[in-house]
Structure formats: C-alpha cells, structure tokens
Amino acid sequence: MSATQLYWIRNDLRVQDNHALWHARDEGNVVAAYLLTPDTWLEHDEAPAKVDFWLRNLQALKSRLEGLGIALKVLHCRTFADAPRALLDLARKIDADGIFFNEEYGIHEQRRDDNVAEAFTEASLGCRRYADQVLFMPGSLRTQEGTMYKVFSQFRKLAYQKLHDHLPECLAAPGKQSLAGVSSDTVPTEVEGFAKISREQQDLWPAGEAAAHDRLQHFAEDIMGEYKELRDQPARDGTSCLSAYLTSGVLSPRQCLHAAIAANRGEFDSGNTGAVTWISELLWREFYRHILVCYPRVSRSQAFRPETEAVPWRKDSEGLAAWQEGRTGIPIVDAAMRQLLATGWMHNRLRMVSAMFLTKNLLIDWREGERWFMQHLIDGDLASNNGGWQWSASTGTDSVPYFRVFNPVTQSRRFDPDGEFIRTWIPELRHLDAKQIHEPPAGDLFEATEYPRPIVDIGETRKRAIATFKSLGEQS
Ligand SMILES: Cc1cc2nc3c(=O)[nH]c(=O)nc-3n(C[C@H](O)[C@H](O)[C@H](O)COP(=O)(O)OP(=O)(O)OC[C@H]3O[C@@H](n4cnc5c(N)ncnc54)[C@H](O)[C@@H]3O)c2cc1C
Known part of the structure; x- marks a missing residue:
C-alpha cells in the first residue's frame, strides 16, 4: 500500500x-x-x-x-x-x-x-x-554582479532571456486515487471577525477553477489584442480582472502566460502588442515578489528608499476619512474609492491616481493607504500592494519620480473622457456633461447636490508635495 x-x-x-x-x-x-x-x-x-x-x-x-x-x-x-x-x-x-x-x-x-x-x-x-506562485524563484534572477535587481526593465530583460531558455510548463491535475478512509470536513461560509459579503458582490467574482479559466480564455481571445489601447480606460472592459484569481492561486502565472502565448502565436516578447504588454504586467507581479524577498524591509512596512522615511507626512484624519469614503470632491478619486468599497477591486490606473492623491496632494503616509487597500481589496497582495503604494508615493524601487505628480483632473479627462466611469459611481454628478464632470463648477451644484467641494487645491498641494520631497535632497 x-x-x-x-x-x-x-x-x-x-x-x-x-x-x-x-x-x-x-x-x-x-x-x-x-x-x-x-x-x-x-x-x-x-x-x-x-x-x-x-x-x-x-x-x-x-x-x-x-x-x-x-x-x-x-x-x-x-x-x-x-x-x-x-x-x-x-x-x-x-x-x-x-x-x-x-x-x-x-x-x-x-x-x-x-x-x-x-x-x-x-x-x-x-x-x-x-516555488509555485511565481515563474522564477524570488532571488534567482540577479544582475551580472550577483546583486538583486532594483529596476524593472532590467529585471524583465533577464526574465525574457530565461523564458527563451526554458518556458515553465503547466502540470496536469493529479491522478485519481482510491479514498483512503478519511472523510472531508465542512467548509464554513463565514469566519468570525469578517463581515458578510453581499450576493451582488460575490457574483462579480465567481469561484472555482472553471470560472477562472473561462475569464482567462475570454480575456485572451476577445480583449488582450487591444489591451495596450484599452488598459488605462476604467469605463471599458479592457483588463483581465484576474488579479483575485492569481492572488488566491485559483490560477497560476504559468497558466496565464501560456494562455497569452497561445493567443500570440507562441511569442511572449514580440508579436501582438496587447499580449506583450499583458505579459509584461505579469512580470511586474514577479518583480514585486522578488523585491519583497530580496529587500525584507518592505515586508516590515519600511520604505524601500530609507531617506524617504524623513517625509513629514501629515496627520489628517478628516482628509483620510474623506479619501477612504469617496468624498474628496475630486470626482475621479471618489469614483475609484467607491468602486473599491462596492466591488473589492479597483482599476489599475485609478489605484495609481488615488494613491498619488493620498500621498502627494494630501501628503498622508502611504502606509495608511496600503492598509486601507489591503482591508478592502479582494486581490490584496502584500508584494503588489506594497509595490504599487511605494511606486505612487515615490518611496519605492523604480518608483515614479517625486516631481511627476499626477493631476487627477487631467488624468480623469484623459482616461475617462466622457465621464462614463464617474457617472457609474457618483450618481450625484450624473447630470453633468463630459466637460463639467471632471471638475464640477463651483456654485449651485454644491448646494443642489450632496457632492462635496474639493477638500484641497490640486495645484497648491502639488507644489507642497514637490517642495517636501525636494527638501529631502537625495531623490533621483
Ligand atoms: C497602489 C496600488 C496597489 C495595488 N495593489 C495590488 C494588490 O493588492 N494586488 C494585486 O494583485 N495588484 C495590485 N496592484 C497592481 C494592479 O493594479 C492590479 O494587479 C490590477 O489592477 C489587477 O487588475 P487586472 O487583473 O485586470 O490586471 P491586468 O491588467 O489584466 O494584469 C494582469 C495581471 O498582472 C498583474 N499585474 C498587473 N499590473 C500589476 C502591477 N502594477 N503590479 C503587480 N502586478 C500587476 C496582476 O496579477 C494582474 O491580475 C496595485 C497597484 C497599485 C498602483
């Protein structure tokens, strides 16, 4: 036996x-x-x-x-x-x-x-x-000098090389066995300490491998070809929405990679630009896992760039609550934060916009935002969440330079040009036209609806953030 x-x-x-x-x-x-x-x-x-x-x-x-x-x-x-x-x-x-x-x-x-x-x-x-939740064991990709990568584009270059040398295969499901006299336990539907989730929200994220593969196939066949053009438009069905399945391991990164390669005639770093861009996003996921393992301070809530620990983050509980609850008065930020609360997910472009608004315009510590995202994301992932927050706050590896502060209104006009996404999540603004909706005109609107006035001046707070980071003196 x-x-x-x-x-x-x-x-x-x-x-x-x-x-x-x-x-x-x-x-x-x-x-x-x-x-x-x-x-x-x-x-x-x-x-x-x-x-x-x-x-x-x-x-x-x-x-x-x-x-x-x-x-x-x-x-x-x-x-x-x-x-x-x-x-x-x-x-x-x-x-x-x-x-x-x-x-x-x-x-x-x-x-x-x-x-x-x-x-x-x-x-x-x-x-x-x-090592199963990654394509490459964290720490196994190193520079020629044997050091750990800090820059994504260099990491990706070696990753491509490794994939050319050896494409990791997918394993089949294991073979059937005869039951060994052990009976299964009941799986609870709730766990004490965690709020019940509505049926409506559950239906957005159907469970099981079959559902995950249906989604992957639909994306690879019908959307991926246009991913590069659509991925930044939150009102469009332009990304895979597979992050929850990857985070919980309902799908493996190898399965995603092979689906993309199959739809791209066997290629991963050339061919259709949508496929190549999407595979590159899978490599960002890998990169942040490498950072987590190779630089354990990020796992301990410390900034990747130690000098940024000196940023005098503001204590602003009212500003933080307004951001968390989607009532900052900046429509695209509020729409994003309401999407998070209602669905457990937020579009990537808006994760960057809302994270930058919190850390730059409100100058609130990125760790507050990281925690709030973790507490609400269905795809909450220590490595990617920390990586995304430190990127947006300019405290991380290969992060956005501190002087490139996104203007949320400009981002809104560019990526949600008709205001469709804002209208979905902020019904108070539904009557505004595509011109007004990104920056509602002062005056009657605020009296007529419950939508708040902006809690900060975007231009002034941008200047404040740049001056604050500049004074640290050591930024690239
Ligand atoms: C502030 C901030 C916080 C984030 N927190 C998380 C998080 O907790 N969990 C998480 O999975 N992603 C996180 N991301 C990355 C990204 O926003 C999500 O992975 C993406 O929005 C998920 O949607 P999708 O599955 O449709 O992605 P797609 O665009 O279809 O991408 C495919 C997959 O690639 C991976 N991926 C895509 N973009 C990134 C990225 N920038 N970094 C790392 N992996 C990426 C994800 O696994 C994703 O499912 C964060 C980004 C930011 C800026």
Whole structure:
C-alpha cells in the first residue's frame, strides 16, 4: 500500500498546475488540509471580500479534490503560531509520511512555514516546499554582479532571456486515487471577525477553477489584442480582472502566460502588442515578489528608499476619512474609492491616481493607504500592494519620480473622457456633461447636490508635495 502524504492548501486553491499537490500525489495517497487562522488574518488586514473568496474557492476545490478521491480537512486555529501543532496532529492521525506545500513569501508566512518544517523534521516526518506562485524563484534572477535587481526593465530583460531558455510548463491535475478512509470536513461560509459579503458582490467574482479559466480564455481571445489601447480606460472592459484569481492561486502565472502565448502565436516578447504588454504586467507581479524577498524591509512596512522615511507626512484624519469614503470632491478619486468599497477591486490606473492623491496632494503616509487597500481589496497582495503604494508615493524601487505628480483632473479627462466611469459611481454628478464632470463648477451644484467641494487645491498641494520631497535632497 502506498504512503499517505499531507498536502497543505494555502494561496494555491486549484488542482491543476499545482506543484505541491502534484508531487504529494506522486509520492502516494493524499489528504488535503486547510487552516483557518482568523486572528492572523485580521492582523494582516485581510479583506472580508478576500476571506469570502477564499472560502468559496475552497468549497469549489473540495469538490474537485473529492472527484480525485482526496479528502479535505479544515482545521480551526486562531493564528499562524498554531499551525505546527494542528498539522502535526493531523499528520499523526492519518499516519502521513510528510507534508507538502507551496512557498509563500511574506516574512510571517516564511516564519510559520519554517516552524512547520522544523516540527515535522523533529517528528521524523518529511517536509517538501515548492516555488509555485511565481515563474522564477524570488532571488534567482540577479544582475551580472550577483546583486538583486532594483529596476524593472532590467529585471524583465533577464526574465525574457530565461523564458527563451526554458518556458515553465503547466502540470496536469493529479491522478485519481482510491479514498483512503478519511472523510472531508465542512467548509464554513463565514469566519468570525469578517463581515458578510453581499450576493451582488460575490457574483462579480465567481469561484472555482472553471470560472477562472473561462475569464482567462475570454480575456485572451476577445480583449488582450487591444489591451495596450484599452488598459488605462476604467469605463471599458479592457483588463483581465484576474488579479483575485492569481492572488488566491485559483490560477497560476504559468497558466496565464501560456494562455497569452497561445493567443500570440507562441511569442511572449514580440508579436501582438496587447499580449506583450499583458505579459509584461505579469512580470511586474514577479518583480514585486522578488523585491519583497530580496529587500525584507518592505515586508516590515519600511520604505524601500530609507531617506524617504524623513517625509513629514501629515496627520489628517478628516482628509483620510474623506479619501477612504469617496468624498474628496475630486470626482475621479471618489469614483475609484467607491468602486473599491462596492466591488473589492479597483482599476489599475485609478489605484495609481488615488494613491498619488493620498500621498502627494494630501501628503498622508502611504502606509495608511496600503492598509486601507489591503482591508478592502479582494486581490490584496502584500508584494503588489506594497509595490504599487511605494511606486505612487515615490518611496519605492523604480518608483515614479517625486516631481511627476499626477493631476487627477487631467488624468480623469484623459482616461475617462466622457465621464462614463464617474457617472457609474457618483450618481450625484450624473447630470453633468463630459466637460463639467471632471471638475464640477463651483456654485449651485454644491448646494443642489450632496457632492462635496474639493477638500484641497490640486495645484497648491502639488507644489507642497514637490517642495517636501525636494527638501529631502537625495531623490533621483
Ligand atoms: C497602489 C496600488 C496597489 C495595488 N495593489 C495590488 C494588490 O493588492 N494586488 C494585486 O494583485 N495588484 C495590485 N496592484 C497592481 C494592479 O493594479 C492590479 O494587479 C490590477 O489592477 C489587477 O487588475 P487586472 O487583473 O485586470 O490586471 P491586468 O491588467 O489584466 O494584469 C494582469 C495581471 O498582472 C498583474 N499585474 C498587473 N499590473 C500589476 C502591477 N502594477 N503590479 C503587480 N502586478 C500587476 C496582476 O496579477 C494582474 O491580475 C496595485 C497597484 C497599485 C498602483
């Protein structure tokens, strides 16, 4: 009889192209386990929408696993610190030879996993870890001098070279096994401490690998060709909306890469510009994972550029609340923030615009924005969120220069020319024409509607931000 192996599910909620699952099955019969750790999730500012997405995908995964004869155990813990004991107890109960899991890259996740590995080794059980949520193991791409990359374009150049040398393949789903006398547990639909998500919001993000692949296929076949032209227009269906699936591992980056390559006649750095641009975005995701691992200070809430720790960020609780609630009086910013609250997602162009408004026009610490995004994003991802915030705040690696402050009104006119996106999210402004909607005229409007006046003067606050950063003296 073959040995039993424990496969620990985390942000890899799929059966296809899953390294830990595939290798565990290759070594014997598998029992899968998922740990609920709500206290740590709260500490990490995980969004209720994301926790709900995890649970719904876990339910879908349970059906797929059962179809393969694999039982799913759901372990109720409180924190990451409970993981070694809970997993070891289960391993003993099912008489497992060892545990298999895919690497996660935050420092708390790494510490948790090291502790689990240690506990299993001490108990004379095996522990196998796999790089799965990336195309390249973080830290494996280095400059000729052996140092870690800090500039995306150079990182991408080597990534292209590596992909030419060897294109990572997708693994198949593991083969079916005969049930090993272990029954599956019930997957909860809610976890204490996280608000319930409306059916309307859930319907925007259908769970399961099949739904994720439908979305990927639709994007690759019908949208990707025009991605370069459409990706900056929030009113258009111009991006993949796959980030939640990638973050929770319902899809792998290899599956995305292969879908794009297939639609681009086998090419990834030439051919259709839409495909090439999209693949480049997947590499930004890789880049930020490399930064997270190679420069652990960013995982500890520190600025990548140490000199920017001296920025005298303003304490402005009213400004922060207005930004969070979408009532700054700057329509494109408010529309974006309302989209986030209603859907758990925000368009990339608007993430940059709203992040820059908070950090430059309001001069509020980027960490406040990073936390708020994490608490509300269904795709909240430590590496990409931190990377995006530090890029916008000019505190990060390869970030926007401090003197290039986006003017939100100009951005609005350029990327939402008809005001369609603003009208969707700010009904108070629906009656305004395409000219007025980006910067509602002062006067009657504010008395006639509940829409607020701008809380800051865009021009003055831009000057203040530039002067503040300039005074640090060390910016590029
Ligand atoms: C302030 C700020 C915060 C962000 N927070 C997150 C976050 O928490 N989680 C997250 O996944 N992305 C984050 N991003 C990156 C980006 O905005 C989202 O990945 C993108 O909007 C998701 O939509 P999509 O799936 O339609 O992307 P597409 O345009 O279809 O791109 C495909 C995939 O590439 C990756 N990607 C695209 N752009 C970026 C980028 N700039 N950085 C890293 N990866 C990228 C994502 O996995 C995305 O799903 C942030 C960006 C900014 C400026």
